[in-house]
Amino acid sequence: MLTRLFSEVLPDVQKLSGWVENSEGEDSKTKEEDMGPLQDDDLDDGDAREGGSRDQSEMAGDDVDDEDCGDENEGEDTAEKPGPKKRKMTPARIERSKVRRQKANARERTRMHDLNSALDNLRKVVPCYSKTQKLSKIETLRLAKNYIWALGEILRNGKRPDVVSYVQTLCKGLSQPTTNLVAGCLQLNSRNFLTEQCPDGARFHVPNSSFSVHPYSYQCPRLSSPQCQPGSSRHMRTHNYGYGDAVYPGAISPEYDSPDYGGHHSSPVCVNGNFSVSQQECGSPDTDMNYHYAMHYSGLSASRATAVHGLAFGTSGARSGSAHSENVPPPFHDMHLLHHDRTPVYEELNVLYHN
């Protein structure tokens, strides 16, 4: 069952690691597009920079094919200096070297574009995906690794994993902003992902779990510190604590929220010290006082949600808070549901979880 999961996730990782082999089709098309406009600009740039290093390049030993090379080397046999022989830099040789370097630069650009393309594909299959606030490269790789590991654990154990450990696994080694994002995503997802759903699909119950899910993202007190803010990363900047239009596999549309949902919110999940694992751990009265809930929730109007839940905005919430106070659709307004091709995978996971 979950093998399909791997069939979807692993190819992307494999592509990432072995993207070099994919040099046809889309990649070649990208190559055409990228090299066209880039070449002019970048080659000029390259020329400008090349001035200082061109001679070095020539001395490094390329252009061995040059006819006059042999003669010159022979002529320099009597020279005192060992090492690479200096060859006369004829205009033709300079031009050839320049062209060769330009071609190499173009290839390198294409290679990096392909790599970035593969990274984008990978971003789409890891638990959090947002068009506007991309995870950084390194965070994408870390999250992907954790995700694969977590899925592997599910396969190995063949049972429903503990929610907290699942989140912890996913967030292992991630930066705090990314951890916040992922944990927030999963909190939302977990409503679909980890809860039992009544036939009408409107009510949720979390059996035997200290983790009760709610549509609010949670900001741990520690996360109020500037360095914990998603804004510390360019691609994770949003006015809504880094959720932007994030797509969370398996997430339920905010509009799907049950009206009586508010009764479920409890202590949020704390991962890697960013979130509290349980009310016992993070739910001391003092701590509770410091809970900051960002209203990443469009099911209710901000005013209503605030009234119902009596939630305070954190630092990031301050930004979104103003928006909410103005009844501007909360952060999830631009969050679209999972790309459709991914949904079945999570449905499978749901089946696993629910059986």
Add this chain to the structure above:
DNA sequence: TAGGCCATCTGGTCCT
């Protein structure tokens, strides 16, 4: 201004 992230250039190395 510092720091993070990124794109690009570049030279070296390895492989076919």
Add this chain to the structure above:
DNA sequence: AGGACCAGATGGCCTA
């Protein structure tokens, strides 16, 4: 020989 890959250097952009 040429291409792929890699890592270092550099500069731009952005935010705190």
